[in-house]
Amino acid sequence: MATVNITINGRVVRAEKGEMLLDVIRREGIEIPATCAHKAVEAFGACRLCTVEITKDDWKGWKNYVTSCLYPVEAGLIVFTHSQPVIDLRKTLLDLQLARHPNTPLIQEMAAQYGVNKTSYEELPDADDCILCALCTRVCDTMGFAAISTVGRGHGKKVAPPLDQPPPACVGCLACAQVCPTNFIKFTQAGAHREIWGKAFDMITCTRCGKAVITKEFAENLSANRNIPREYFDVCDDCHRKELAGTMGRIANWNREEVTR
Amino acid sequence: MRIESPKQLAALRKDLLAKDKQTTKKLMVCCGPGCLANGAGKLVTEFRNTLKKKHIKGISVEILKETGCHGFCEQGPLVVIEPEGIFYTHVKPADVETIIEESLRHDYVIDGLLYTDHRTGERKRTYHDIDFYSKQTRIALRNLGKIDQYSIDDYIMHGGYQSMAKVLTSMTPDSVISEVKTSGLRGRGGAGFPAGKKWESCAKADDWPHYVVCNGDEGDPGAFMDRSIMEGDPHSVIEGMIICAFAVGARNGYIYVREEYPLAVQNLQLAIKQATDYGLIGEKILGTEFSFEIKVNRGAGAFVCGESSALMKSIAGEVGEPRAKYVRSVLKGLHDHPTVLNNVESYANIPVIIDKGGEWFAKIGTPKSTGTKAFSLVGKVRNTGLIEVPMGTTLREIIYDIGGGIQDDRPFKAVQTGGPSGGCLPDDKLDLPVDFDTLTDAYSMMGSGGMIIMDDRTCVVDVAKYFLKFLVDESCGKCTPCREGLYQLHALAQKISDGLGTEDDIVKMEKLSDVIIMGSLCGLGKSGPNPFVSTIRYFRDEYLAHIKDHKCPAGVCTALIRYDIIPEKCDGCMACIFACAVNAITGRKGKVHTINQDICTKCGACMAVCRRHAVEVS
Numbered sequence: 001m002a003t004v005n006i007t008i009n010g011r012v013v014r015a016e017k018g019e020m021l022l023d024v025i026r027r028e029g030i031e032i033p034a035t036c037a038h039k040a041v042e043a044f045g046a047c048r049l050c051t052v053e054i055t056k057d058d059w060k061g062w063k064n065y066v067t068s069c070l071y072p073v074e075a076g077l078i079v080f081t082h083s084q085p086v087i088d089l090r091k092t093l094l095d096l097q098l099a100r101h102p103n104t105p106l107i108q109e110m111a112a113q114y115g116v117n118k119t120s121y122e123e124l125p126d127a128d129d130c131i132l133c134a135l136c137t138r139v140c141d142t143m144g145f146a147a148i149s150t151v152g153r154g155h156g157k158k159v160a161p162p163l164d165q166p167p168p169a170c171v172g173c174l175a176c177a178q179v180c181p182t183n184f185i186k187f188t189q190a191g192a193h194r195e196i197w198g199k200a201f202d203m204i205t206c207t208r209c210g211k212a213v214i215t216k217e218f219a220e221n222l223s224a225n226r227n228i229p230r231e232y233f234d235v236c237d238d239c240h241r242k243e244l245a246g247t248m249g250r251i252a253n254w255n256r257e258e259v260t261r
Numbered sequence: 262m263r264i265e266s267p268k269q270l271a272a273l274r275k276d277l278l279a280k281d282k283q284t285t286k287k288l289m290v291c292c293g294p295g296c297l298a299n300g301a302g303k304l305v306t307e308f309r310n311t312l313k314k315k316h317i318k319g320i321s322v323e324i325l326k327e328t329g330c331h332g333f334c335e336q337g338p339l340v341v342i343e344p345e346g347i348f349y350t351h352v353k354p355a356d357v358e359t360i361i362e363e364s365l366r367h368d369y370v371i372d373g374l375l376y377t378d379h380r381t382g383e384r385k386r387t388y389h390d391i392d393f394y395s396k397q398t399r400i401a402l403r404n405l406g407k408i409d410q411y412s413i414d415d416y417i418m419h420g421g422y423q424s425m426a427k428v429l430t431s432m433t434p435d436s437v438i439s440e441v442k443t444s445g446l447r448g449r450g451g452a453g454f455p456a457g458k459k460w461e462s463c464a465k466a467d468d469w470p471h472y473v474v475c476n477g478d479e480g481d482p483g484a485f486m487d488r489s490i491m492e493g494d495p496h497s498v499i500e501g502m503i504i505c506a507f508a509v510g511a512r513n514g515y516i517y518v519r520e521e522y523p524l525a526v527q528n529l530q531l532a533i534k535q536a537t538d539y540g541l542i543g544e545k546i547l548g549t550e551f552s553f554e555i556k557v558n559r560g561a562g563a564f565v566c567g568e569s570s571a572l573m574k575s576i577a578g579e580v581g582e583p584r585a586k587y588v589r590s591v592l593k594g595l596h597d598h599p600t601v602l603n604n605v606e607s608y609a610n611i612p613v614i615i616d617k618g619g620e621w622f623a624k625i626g627t628p629k630s631t632g633t634k635a636f637s638l639v640g641k642v643r644n645t646g647l648i649e650v651p652m653g654t655t656l657r658e659i660i661y662d663i664g665g666g667i668q669d670d671r672p673f674k675a676v677q678t679g680g681p682s683g684g685c686l687p688d689d690k691l692d693l694p695v696d697f698d699t700l701t702d703a704y705s706m707m708g709s710g711g712m713i714i715m716d717d718r719t720c721v722v723d724v725a726k727y728f729l730k731f732l733v734d735e736s737c738g739k740c741t742p743c744r745e746g747l748y749q750l751h752a753l754a755q756k757i758s759d760g761l762g763t764e765d766d767i768v769k770m771e772k773l774s775d776v777i778i779m780g781s782l783c784g785l786g787k788s789g790p791n792p793f794v795s796t797i798r799y800f801r802d803e804y805l806a807h808i809k810d811h812k813c814p815a816g817v818c819t820a821l822i823r824y825d826i827i828p829e830k831c832d833g834c835m836a837c838i839f840a841c842a843v844n845a846i847t848g849r850k851g852k853v854h855t856i857n858q859d860i861c862t863k864c865g866a867c868m869a870v871c872r873r874h875a876v877e878v879s
Binding site for chain 1: 733737773780781
């Protein structure tokens with residue numbers, strides 16, 4: 001990959017040609033809000049908060065507003081991450097988000113940073129915390145399960161399993177719940193029993209300490225598709241680590257014995 | 262039967278023409294969407310049965326043709342008797358017997374079924390005499406009303422697949438592209454991107470395979486141009502696609518048709534089967550080395566899937582959401598491969614361009630918008646229907662000469678072009694020539710060709726509200742400005758329509774519109790606020806009337822109007838009392854009736870039934 005020079009907020013910065021602008025901006029330590037970007041998944045461009053102003057010397061004063069998460073870097077790009085139109089845009093976007101999610105702490109905090117403490121629009125009466133960033137569905141796709149999806153369109157769009165039934169493809173890995181920025185996706189975990197999206201899972205318990213390790217479905221999927229022996233999941237991570245630590249310790253001690261002898 | 266060479270195709274056409282000469286008269290029954298809805302299906306059955314029973318010399322069932330949309334939907338169901346072009350309107354099954362006896366057995370014309378010019382009261386014998394037809398130039402719609410929509414033979418007889426044969430045997434991909442470039446054809450889906458340039462970029466892209474996709478997801482309310490072509494002349498779309506595929510080196514093509522067009526799907530599939538049986542689609546077409554296959558994909562009812570990237574995702578089986586197009590779909594489209602996506606009408610133009618040459622096509626229309634454009638004329642215009650005119654024709658010619666003016670001779674108020682995200686143009690823009698750039702400069706757009714005409718009884722706030730609601734529901738919901746912004750914009754429009762708006766709300770709406778336009782991901786969002794932006798530009802006074810005077814000048818917004826009975830005009834016929842669903846009207850027979858405003862829901866039913874025009878809205 002070729003390295004190119006671009007200008008961000010007046011500072012010349014080196015970047016790989018073709019890498020996404022948002023990554024470069026963040027690497028340079030410039031704070032820029034984004035709710036739908038995550039390094040685990042492909043860029044999506046839904047929240048529009050990472051919009052920046054771009055221009056080039058030969059554009060004759062013409063400028064464009066692009067979502068930096070999706071914009072591939074090219075030589076000679078001049079970027080402004082906090083120009084007035086961009087700030088105004090983010091402010092209105094957060095204002096709109098706050099109207100839809102008046103009680104969601106993440107949105108409240110982000111909006112407050114841009115000076116919006118109360119929405120100027122009509123608040124949604126039955127608001128929930130799902131900001132439709134679609135990180136959950138994209139993580140699920142990336143994991144290779146595609147158990148959940150966005151359903152419907154327009155203002156009534158939501159995240160759901162097919163037909164609102166317990167999703168057959170779900171293996172209970174909890175990736176969706178862990179990636180959710182607003183903790184909207186709920187799950188329960190009690191002993192060797194886990195429940196998410198209305199589907200119940202029995203878990204494999206550690207043969208050494210008895211702790212729940214992983215759902216049976218997930219273990220089978222991983223051993224079938226990722227070339228991990230099924231027995232590996234009979235022992236929990238902690239016990240694996242203990243075993244590894246023990247082995248490492250023995251090796252260290254054995255070396256010392258060698259030396260002293 | 263498989264046609265193995267262009268020679269065989271020409272021979273087949275010769276046979277068909279010879280056979281056609283044996284019958285003198287032809288009976289064309291319009292089976293377009295409008296006529297079918299008005300009972301054209303029954304008409305066809307009736308004609309078929311009666312023709313079978315009668316034994317008239319030289320007349321058999323063969324002469325009956327179920328054609329695509331003839332265009333003059335207002336007057337449907339339509340029956341045309343060729344070769345003269347005798348034009349019967351509002352034909353009912355009861356008229357079948359008479360038509361066969363009078364006009365087919367003999368040469369009499371039935372006066373009662375002819376079209377009457379509303380201005381002169383004169384009855385017009387053939388459709389060539391009618392302004393609605395004589396002022397049109399038909400290229401994309403050339404075969405509609407002329408050929409049987411179910412017959413590939415009819416299409417071949419009218420010169421179909423000749424252009425394809427010409428391309429496959431005597432042209433190179435480069436020469437096809439240069440011909441299309443010469444023609445200046447711009448995409449008919451709305452954006453108006455030069456088709457030749459698009460084909461060239463795709464042909465040059467060194468990433469295989471290439472795909473050819475046809476966008477038949479025509480979703481604009483009131484638009485049915487593409488539908489009529491797909492239903493009435495599916496082979497012209499297929500031929501256009503084959504020529505495109507040859508030019509860009511594609512082997513697979515897809516036609517994406519919206520769910521709401523089952524007949525289009527059916528006719529396209531039939532056409533593909535017929536063409537495949539003839540060897541015009543498939544392996545080694547006409548004995549050349551070129552192979553091409555076409556599949557029909559059905560949409561699932563989402564308006565946004567007419568957007569190119571969402572359409573391609575939908576074909577690939579993913580959620581139909583647009584993606585950012587910093588890399589164009591002609592380089593990275595369907596399955597991330599170079600893809601040419603054109604609209605139905607664009608493809609339908611291609612065979613003619615190849616046949617008559619790009620230069621011939623470029624002479625029609627204006628220098629920057631060449632050729633013709635099909636429009637569906639709907640709303641408060643007298644002659645609703647499907648038309649095709651050269652680019653550069655003025656709105657006035659379209660609405661008054663072809664459209665016949667406004668219904669009941671009411672004043673014209675606005676014309677909405679370009680679908681939900683287009684714009685409303687007022688009467689001082691009536692002399693604008695209709696082409697891509699002029700409409701854009703007037704803050705509207707060409708769009709796919711829907712044209713909705715409004716009279717003085719249409720409220721622009723209500724129109725803006727309607728289209729905003731449409732877009733709120735039809736936004737894919739992916740990006741925030743479109744999903745949330747349009748929702749709030751609609752809420753504010755509703756507030757004004759309810760008489761609760763303030764002038765600050767208009768400022769707020771204008772600011773919000775700017776953000777939605779600037780921040781949205783795809784074309785739908787970027788043009789989403791247009792119903793508001795264009796109406797506030799040309800009809801600000803009407804918004805202010807709602808806000809300041811709490812009046813809806815057009816008498817539409819229910820919160821701001823009241824219905825009253827004018828005592829002097831009321832003769833106490835009780836028609837309104839029976840029509841009122843909520844029993845808000847009281848009065849006895851022969852006595853003046855009154856409307857109880859507390860109960861009245863302002864539905865307007867009383868006004869609609871009153872023959873003495875005694876109900877007024879204020």
